[in-house]
Amino acid sequence: MQKAKTLTIERLNVVWPHRDHSHRLVRDLSLSLRAGEVLALVGASGSGKSMTCAGALDVLPPGVIRSSGRVLIDGQAVPGAGLRGRIVATVLQNPRSAFNPVRSMADHAREVLRVARIDPAMDSAAMLDAFAEVGLDDPAHVAGLYPFEMSGGMLQRVMIALALLSGAPFLFADEPTTDLDLLVQARILDLLADLTARRGLGMLIVTHDMGVVARLAQRVAVMEAGAIVEMAPVAQIFAAPAHPATRELVAAHLKLYEGEPA
Numbered sequence: 001m002q003k004a005k006t007l008t009i010e011r012l013n014v015v016w017p018h019r020d021h022s023h024r025l026v027r028d029l030s031l032s033l034r035a036g037e038v039l040a041l042v043g044a045s046g047s048g049k050s051m052t053c054a055g056a057l058d059v060l061p062p063g064v065i066r067s068s069g070r071v072l073i074d075g076q077a078v079p080g081a082g083l084r085g086r087i088v089a090t091v092l093q094n095p096r097s098a099f100n101p102v103r104s105m106a107d108h109a110r111e112v113l114r115v116a117r118i119d120p121a122m123d124s125a126a127m128l129d130a131f132a133e134v135g136l137d138d139p140a141h142v143a144g145l146y147p148f149e150m151s152g153g154m155l156q157r158v159m160i161a162l163a164l165l166s167g168a169p170f171l172f173a174d175e176p177t178t179d180l181d182l183l184v185q186a187r188i189l190d191l192l193a194d195l196t197a198r199r200g201l202g203m204l205i206v207t208h209d210m211g212v213v214a215r216l217a218q219r220v221a222v223m224e225a226g227a228i229v230e231m232a233p234v235a236q237i238f239a240a241p242a243h244p245a246t247r248e249l250v251a252a253h254l255k256l257y258e259g260e261p262a
């Protein structure tokens, strides 16, 4: 298959039918992500960022429904099962909960290869390469480790390595550094920036941290109450935020840094 160039989410609606009321968690959301580009999805807590990713990939929590919308790859509709692990890799907030506690890192890598339909027997070298590429020292040792034997930062590196291993052209990263300490956060962000640039991946990064946005993203989509209220290049978001929700995020970010010693 030719490497995919564009992922488009088209008019996605996610609802939670509850009692006599249907809560609209994502409202008519459309966006396009190009290979080689980092698009940040920002917004207050509860604005629907995670539901957007989960809705696009068909991994919504029980009881929550995608009522309409589809995902197109280079113009062609692909269901969630066809996207996950093959066209879209994911990196999540809490690396520890993303790993099976009774399986080693090599087991996880084999599973990724299976889903991506890459012959696992062929590719233990690729696994070790991917571990090395994300800065894990001694990849052969790491391959034999279980989640409890590893730090959060190490697990997050493995999660990124597994994303690379899948060969997926797109990456959804939902708050990939929120649960890590500050120093590790910075390293993981640099790693993501470097890898997406070098491999030409298209990354949708979900964050509420405008510092992360400034560091990584080229474009920004701002969400409020389930809808995108502003979408613009990163420089414009900081210099001339148009929507009140955007202004609030930028102001909160600047305020955070105001009192800081130079």
Ligand SMILES: Nc1ncnc2c1ncn2[C@@H]1O[C@H](COP(=O)(O)OP(=O)(O)OP(=O)(O)O)[C@@H](O)[C@H]1O
Pocket (backbone or CB within 6 Å): 016, 025, 043, 044, 045, 046, 047, 048, 049, 050, 051, 052, 061, 062, 063, 064, 208
């Ligand atoms: N399992 C669930 N069932 C029903 N509603 C849910 C469920 N999980 C989240 N919600 C609701 O969906 C809305 C969007 O939540 P979502 O998790 O997408 O927000 P978010 O923007 O990712 O927030 P955060 O920055 O806190 O991660 C919120 O109003 C939330 O209360």
Ligand SMILES: [Mg+2]
Pocket (backbone or CB within 6 Å): 049, 050, 051, 174
């Ligand atoms: Mg979220």
